Amino acid sequence: xLDVAVIEEPAAAEASxxxxxxxxxxxxxxPGSAAMLAGRLGLPRQKVNYHLKELExxxxxxxxxxxxxxxxxxxxxRATAASYVISPSALGAVSPDPARSPDQLSAxxxxxxxxxxxxxxxxxxxxxxxxxxxxxxFGIDAQVRFASAADRTAFAEELAQAxxxxxxxxxxxxxxxxxxxxxxxxxxxxxxxRKDTESEAGRxx
Numbered sequence: 385x386l387d388v389a390v391i392e393e394p395a396a397a398e399a400s401x402x403x404x405x406x407x408x409x410x411x412x413x414x415p416g417s418a419a420m421l422a423g424r425l426g427l428p429r430q431k432v433n434y435h436l437k438e439l440e441x442x443x444x445x446x447x448x449x450x451x452x453x454x455x456x457x458x459x460x461x462r463a464t465a466a467s468y469v470i471s472p473s474a475l476g477a478v479s480p481d482p483a484r485s486p487d488q489l490s491a492x493x494x495x496x497x498x499x500x501x502x503x504x505x506x507x508x509x510x511x512x513x514x515x516x517x518x519x520x521x522f523g524i525d526a527q528v529r530f531a532s533a534a535d536r537t538a539f540a541e542e543l544a545q546a547x548x549x550x551x552x553x554x555x556x557x558x559x560x561x562x563x564x565x566x567x568x569x570x571x572x573x574x575x576x577x578r579k580d581t582e583s584e585a586g587r588x589x
């Protein structure tokens with residue numbers, strides 16, 4: 385089972401968003417049959433069987449075992465991943481594109497950057513799984529608390545300058561056999577409770 389799987393196909397995305405199917409996926413973090421799931425979720429076995437077939441058809445669950453019980457064969461499934469992310473590619477023409485209106489200070493542009501990150505890394509993961517290879521990636525996750533809006537602005541300016549300097553130093557447009565990589569750095573306020581988030585929305589620091 386994968387830690388995270390990226391869903392790229394619209395039909396698979398639709399299947400995963402169905403409330404009953406999402407409950408089944410969560411329950412199948414541990415292997416289970418239709419009968420076992422029916423008991424866990426309080427649903428008719430026939431309905432569970434129907435949804436299992438749809439999830440299997442879209443590659444969201446996989447068969448791990450078949451048990452013979454008298455004249456009946458019990459099929460045991462598990463989810464293909466512990467959690468799922470739907471790639472913006474599933475939205476087709478309406479998926480976010482940061483190239484449309486680049487703006488370093490725009491929250492919507494940051495969302496578009498994140499969407500592109502999910503889409504591109506998801507595509508890499510899909511190809512890597514098929515080729516049975518690993519994807520070379522690198523990520524930084526840090527938390528910073530600013531004393532003021534001025535400090536936040538200064539930090540953003542220094543960060544931009546540092547990244548620009550590094551990119552200029554290592555970028556080689558003419559390198560034979562070179563491989564293009566994308567660098568994305570995001571910074572945003574960490575959401576807390578709903579009321580706190582709403583009150584913070586209008587503050588400068």
